Amino acid sequence: MRSPASDGSVWARLPHELGDAVRPRIPEIARACVDGIAAEIPEYSGSFGRGPTRVAAIEQTRRGIERDIDRVGTPALWQADRLAEFRGHGREAFHNGLSREAAQAAVRVSSRVTWRWIADIAREAGLSGDVLYGAAEGMFADVETSMAAISEGYRAAEAAMTGTGERHRRLLRALLGGRTPAEVDGLIAASGLPVPARLAAVAFRALPGAPEFPPGLLPEHVPADPSGDPPAALTPAPDPDLAGLVGLPAGWTAAVGPLVPPAAVPESFRVARRALELSARGLLDNPGPVVWCRDHLTTLLLLADEFLVSQLASATLAPLSGLPERRREQLAETLLALVRTRGSAPELGRLLELHPQTVRARLKKLGELFGSRLDDPGERLRMELALLAERALPGGE
Known part of the structure; x- marks a missing residue:
């Protein structure tokens, strides 16, 4: 029952050498964790001491330790699925008749045993005291967050049984x-x-x-x-x-x-x-x-009312109807930039990544099609809405 980190930045600062040294010993650590839980917590002694439940607990612990060690030297934040996993431990403890305190104590025991192993392995590998301190900091943060998630899952199971749900x-x-x-x-x-x-x-x-x-x-x-x-x-x-x-x-x-x-x-x-x-x-x-x-x-x-917005687009952009499709797309693109910015041909050219002369030709055509409507603030707003809606609607750009 290992805990994930609440903040992976601590683990990310640790050297890869720590993970490389610990990884081959993970099966031993997992067995030691389960043995420690069985020895120290009476509610787990029977199930973790022997049989299939012990085997399953060792495998679950092994996977948890591997996930933790995989974070060494790798930037990563607390994963939502790990939060969900520890809430699940809490619910499982409730339904198995275990106390919340026992489930949380199992996290503490497992973390303490794991820390002793990691400390010994790090010293054998010649890693510095700063590495040991960083690993301890990460594990202590893990314990608190894991215990909170277990408590939350346990309370959720209680609530479902008592009608709160x-x-x-x-x-x-x-x-x-x-x-x-x-x-x-x-x-x-x-x-x-x-x-x-x-x-x-x-x-x-x-x-x-x-x-x-x-x-x-x-x-x-x-x-x-x-x-x-x-x-x-x-x-x-x-x-x-x-x-x-x-x-x-x-x-x-x-x-x-x-x-x-x-x-x-x-x-x-x-x-x-x-x-x-x-x-x-x-x-x-x-x-x-x-x-x-x-x-x-x-x-x-x-798109709150697609019928009305399509009507707005049809009525407002009617001067563009009947043009060849490619020509209409070009003029619609330039019209949207114009009503949004009121920029000059050089400014619109930079915005659209076009030569100013090309923009001037398009502006001249838009002036012919829309006339004084281009100078009316209310009309420009309707054009902008119509063009944006046309892009958002099915079949739009």
Whole structure:
């Protein structure tokens, strides 16, 4: 039961020689860790002392130590899947009838045993005291973060058994459904959550055949029902609370709506669901499984009503209709730069990477097509919106 680092920068500063020296000894260290846990913690003595459970514990410990040693000399931050793993240890301890204190003590014992081995190996390899100090610093940080994750998973399992999970789901449904403030306040009080000033709604989408939502990706205090109807979650602190969603398996996508007062949660959820829809159609550029609506507000606004925005584009850009496709693209590109910057031909040329004479020819043609509309601020705004919407719409540039 080894712990991951809460801050990989400590491990990243250690020399590769430390990892090279420790790696061949990891199977021995893992056995020593399990023996130490069995000897010092009565709740583990029976299961870790013999049989298949001992073999499985040694293998799990070996993998954990390998992952830790792989961070030596390699810049890396705490991984969300490792957080989830230690929350899982906490839930597993609860369901196996172990105490939370015993599960946390196992982390301390394992870390202490591992540290003794690493210290001896480092001295044998002739590594400096600074290396030993750095390894100790990294391991102590690991212990604290791992124990907190175990506690969180343990409490989550307790909550599910005592009905807190169900109260959280009721709160989630009430807020998404726009229930009255009095009803919501009562459910917040019953859930045990502090009354949040603002909340972000999270919408989930799973493709047919996708695996079940993995446990442990969301902290226990987040009201969530990712497999419900509709699949959703709520959080007052999206960035830390949703960090684990980077571990969503293939086929799953999540969209995080804007932070809003509790009464406006249905709107946050509506925006998040719209973002999921646009992302599925390839109209939002997001590199991972999580779509943050705050990064796509302009596109979400432009495509809030695709029929109206297409009407705006058709009416506003009518002078460009009938032109050959390539010519229309060139003039639309120049028109967007013009209405955005009101720049001169040389300025637009630098922006578009074109010769000023080419830009002058295009500006002359645009003047013929749009006339005095190019000097009207209101018309220029409509042109900019229409051109941006045209790019964002299916079939746009």
